[in-house]
Every structure is written in structure tokens, then in C-alpha cells.
């Protein structure tokens with residue numbers, strides 16, 4: 484059960500509602516290049532508009548370094564949002580200060596105001612109380628619907644909740660329900676699949692999943708570090724030498740749950756047109772590198788996935804950006820899609836692999852937040868969620 488109040492638990496009629504959304508979308512030539520996160524925020528925005536609130540949206544976008552940087556402006560996002568909803572969408576060139584205050588004061592129920600990038604102020608990432616107070620002064624209610632930023636304690640994700648009644652939006656609720664259920668009360672067998680470039684990013688996640696899941700299937704570059712830790716030759720593969728001890732410890736602790744590839748696809752150079760060979764794990768010659776899991780691994784992992792009732796997947800099984808080394812990732816995506824299990828995919832690269840493979844419709848939940856979903860899988864409390872009112 485979702486323990487936080489949502490927009491449905493609070494009277495929003497004729498109120499000004501500040502909504503932290505995750506509009507951190509990729510832009511290309513000044514236009515929105517992927518609208519997934521904008522669309523994911525629409526149910527909350529539409530609910531508030533239908534219930535006669537004035538909706539003030541704030542978000543960060545990218546990583547602007549020193550204050551205002553036009554390439555990270557939210558103006559293109561505001562323009563794009565206007566094409567998705569019939570209500571009037573205004574834009575304010577600052578998220579706090581007189582410009583924001585005037586625009587918020589003038590906003591009427593049934594209208595939308597998009598504020599400029601919160602990270603144009605350095606105070607945002609410092610969770611500065613002054614900035615949080617200024618954001619709060621724009622509205623009567625705070626709604627956090629930015630799951631993708633919920634693992635950050637920033638002024639617009641956590642601090643602002645100190646100064647206003649603060650509740651969750653529908654996207655936040657849905658994300659937490661799927662990920663929380665998988666971690667706390669999964670239908671079993673519960674299989675976790677972890678890939679991606681590095682182990683070091685996901686040590687806490689592997690540790691927690693070894694406790695919670697029935698099996699943890701490892702693929703991608705991170706498997707190489709486990710191989711080397713066990714004394715297998717890995718040639719020129721990507722390896723993190725500084726976490727070999729941790730990898731050894733995880734293999735030891737998780738001996739009956741942690742599974743590593745039994746075969747791999749190796750390449751004579753890090754390029755799509757490299758010569759490739761399939762090799763059993765442990766026989767990678769010098770000068771070659773592992774770029775994908777092998778067919779026997781795909782078969783073995785797919786069998787485990789087919790029997791699962793809950794599957795959580797983060798990180799590709801190989802360098803799937805190279806079509807010649809994408810097969811492991813796509814086959815695993817297919818196994819997950821066909822499993823009939825409650826399937827949850829988090830993390831940018833596994834999400835784009837599933838989208839590319841055209842299987843997204845068959846996945847129960849595709850998370851909008853890579854970092855936040857990993858922290859959930861690690862069992863950590865998300866500050867942006869903790870700050871909201873309990874039911």
C-alpha cells in the first residue's frame with residue numbers, strides 16, 4: 484500500500500499547486516527529442532486542471548554549470564506541453580524571484596505555468612531553505628511527481644515540502660508501488676537481472692537484491708569484474724580492478740543466488756565491425772574483449788526468467804549500441820516480455836533497449852527514473868518521497 488497522501492487526498496479547488504515534475508528530457512536542436520517523461524506527468528497535471536487548480540510546474544533540466552545556460556532552458560518543454568493539452572501554458576523566465584512571483588500570482592485556475600530550470604540557481608542542489616521558501620511562496624500546495632529526482636534532496640524536491648502541505652502525484656505513486664512491491668512483497672520466484680558497464684555503480688543494489696530476490700542474473704560489462712575476481716582471464720575487457728575484492732565477497736555471499744554468464748561473445752576490437760567469437764567463460768584470449776553474453780547464457784537466463792513471477796531488470800547485457808553485440812540484450816528483453824511475470828525495467832539503457840526491440844507494451848512497468856529506481860532496489864529511502872505527508 485502507498486503510505487503517502489496523493490493529490491486525491493487534498494482539496495485543490497481554486498488553489499495554486501506547485502508540482503515538481505521530471506521534465507529532464509533530452510533536447511535536440513532546441514526541441515524535445517523524447518517526450519516520455521512529459522507524457523508521464525500528464526495524469527497529475529490533467530487531474531489538477533480538471534479539479535480547478537492553477538498548476539505551476541517546476542523541474543531541472545540537464546546539468547547547467549554556472550547559473551543560467553540557455554541550452555538547458557525549459558522553454559522548449561513548455562512549448563511542447565502546450566501541444567499536448569488544450570489549457571493555456573505560460574512560461575516564466577525564472578523559477579523564483581519577482582518574475583516567478585508575478586506569473587504565479589496572475590495564474591488562474593485551469594491554467595498552467597512552467598517555471599524556468601530550477602538548477603539555474605546553485606541553491607537548488609544545496610537544498611537551500613531560502614530557495615525552498617521562495618518556491619513555496621508561489622503556491623498553496625506542493626505536489627511531488629518527479630520520481631526521477633526523488634533520490635535527490637534538493638530545494639525543489641525535498642526542501643519546499645517544509646513550507647507547504649506536500650503530497651505525491653500519480654506518477655510518483657505508480658513508480659513507488661511497482662518498485663516497492665517488487666522489493667518488499669514480490670510474487671516468487673523473483674528474478675533480478677543486472678547489467679551495464681560497471682559493478683561499482685551497483686554494489687549496494689546487488690547486495691540488497693541478493694537478500695530479496697531468488698536469483699540475481701549478471702550480464703554486461705559488470706560480469707567481467709566478477710570473472711577476473713574468480714581468476715578467469717578476461718583479455719582486454721572492461722574491468723574495475725579496484726572492486727575485485729567486493730566482487731569476490733559478493734560471489735561468496737551470494738553463491739547460491741548470484742549467476743554469471745557461462746559463455747560470452749568476444750571481439751578483437753571495441754567496434755561494431757570487429758571479428759567476433761563465442762567462447763565459454765574463462766577462455767578469453769589476450770587481445771580480445773567481452774562485448775555480450777553468449778547464446779548458452781541467453782538460454783539459461785531465459786529459462787529462469789520464464790519461470791519467474793516477478794522480474795526486475797536494470798542495465799544492458801552487452802554493448803547493445805553495436806548491432807553485432809546487441810543480441811544478448813534483445814534476447815533477454817524478449818524473455819522478460821514473454822515471461823508473463825510482473826516485469827519492471829529501470830535505467831536509461833535497458834529502457835531504450837526495450838523500446839528499440841518494440842517490446843515495451845509487454846512490460847508491466849517501465850520506470851522513468853534510472854537513479855531513483857536503483858536507490859529503491861538498494862532499499863534506500865528517497866528524500867523526495869520521505870518529505871511528503873503520510874496518509
Ligand code: AMP
Pocket residue numbers: 678679680681684702703704705721773774775797798799800801802803804830832
Ligand atoms: P549502465 O549505464 O551502467 O547501465 O551501462 C550501460 C552501458 O554499459 C552501455 O553503454 C553498454 O554499452 C555498456 N556495456 C554493456 N556491456 C558491456 C561490456 N561487456 N563491455 C563494455 N561496455 C559494456
